[in-house]
Amino acid sequence: MRKKIVAGNWKMNKSFEQAEALICDILEEIDGLDSRLANVVICPPAVYLEMAVDLARETSISIGAQNMSQFTSGAYTGEISATMLQSMDVQYCILGHSERRQYFNETDEILAAKVKTALENVIKPIFCCGEALAQREAGVHFDVVKSQIENALFTLTEEQFAEVVIAYEPIWAIGTGVTASPQQAQEMHEFIRGVIAAKYGIAVAEETSILYGGSCNAKNAKELFANPDIDGGLIGGASLVAADFVTIIKSF
Ligand code: 13P
Numbered sequence: 001m002r003k004k005i006v007a008g009n010w011k012m013n014k015s016f017e018q019a020e021a022l023i024c025d026i027l028e029e030i031d032g033l034d035s036r037l038a039n040v041v042i043c044p045p046a047v048y049l050e051m052a053v054d055l056a057r058e059t060s061i062s063i064g065a066q067n068m069s070q071f072t073s074g075a076y077t078g079e080i081s082a083t084m085l086q087s088m089d090v091q092y093c094i095l096g097h098s099e100r101r102q103y104f105n106e107t108d109e110i111l112a113a114k115v116k117t118a119l120e121n122v123i124k125p126i127f128c129c130g131e132a133l134a135q136r137e138a139g140v141h142f143d144v145v146k147s148q149i150e151n152a153l154f155t156l157t158e159e160q161f162a163e164v165v166i167a168y169e170p171i172w173a174i175g176t177g178v179t180a181s182p183q184q185a186q187e188m189h190e191f192i193r194g195v196i197a198a199k200y201g202i203a204v205a206e207e208t209s210i211l212y213g214g215s216c217n218a219k220n221a222k223e224l225f226a227n228p229d230i231d232g233g234l235i236g237g238a239s240l241v242a243a244d245f246v247t248i249i250k251s252f
Contacts, residue, residue, distance in 0.1 A: 173214025
């Protein structure tokens with residue numbers, strides 16, 4: 001059965017002390033929770049990864065990065081490589097977030113390289129896709145998401161693809177308080193699963209975790225997660241408050 005996952009994308013938030021306290025609070029609140037209910041991934045800013053990995057060691061929580069370089073090593077000032085992440089026991093990396101596509105010019109081509117490099121270094125990509133409001137209004141949202149997935153992921157082998165987590169994040173729902181309705185999200189998730197099935201077969205598609213992201217919070221998570229193709233969430237704002245994040249984790 002495919003994994004249920006709740007991942008927190010902290011984006012560029014929190015001081016070191018606040019980050020440490022937030023992880024400790026989350027760990028305290030999920031103490032005793034059956035880890036089969038949901039896999040929890042926390043993705044803090046890169047400078048806090050070492051602390052986060054240390055705190056999460058021997059707990060049910062996994063730690064992920066928010067970005068990494070497509071290059072393995074060398075003269076790339078300011079960049080962080082997949083090998084570095086792996087050497088620090090980081091297990092996941094968010095790739096292709098719309099904020100990186102929009103503000104840092106990440107293209108499908110760059111993302112395809114990042115996904116490959118991550119997998120070669122045993123880092124599981126949480127690959128984000130999703131359309132802008134104008135694209136949904138123009139009725140091309142399915143085409144947009146399909147091409148994002150095809151361009152960045154479909155050169156992977158079946159074995160590599162099996163390690164990928166997908167996050168559908170409609171851009172119009174990110175940080176806006178406007179969530180996709182459970183119907184809109186389910187419809188897109190079912191479509192994504194179909195796209196995967198057409199390429200890699202039904203068995204692989206059925207094992208792929210597809211998360212929803214975009215104003216998912218403690219109030220609406222249950223209704224979203226109740227849908228058959230929604231396997232959890234990639235949570236921004238609500239992952240910065242321990243009580244809210246833990247309520248979301250318990251929403252299956
Ligand atoms: P919000 O939950 O703040 O809308 O952010 C979603 C997101 O971008 C997670 O990656």
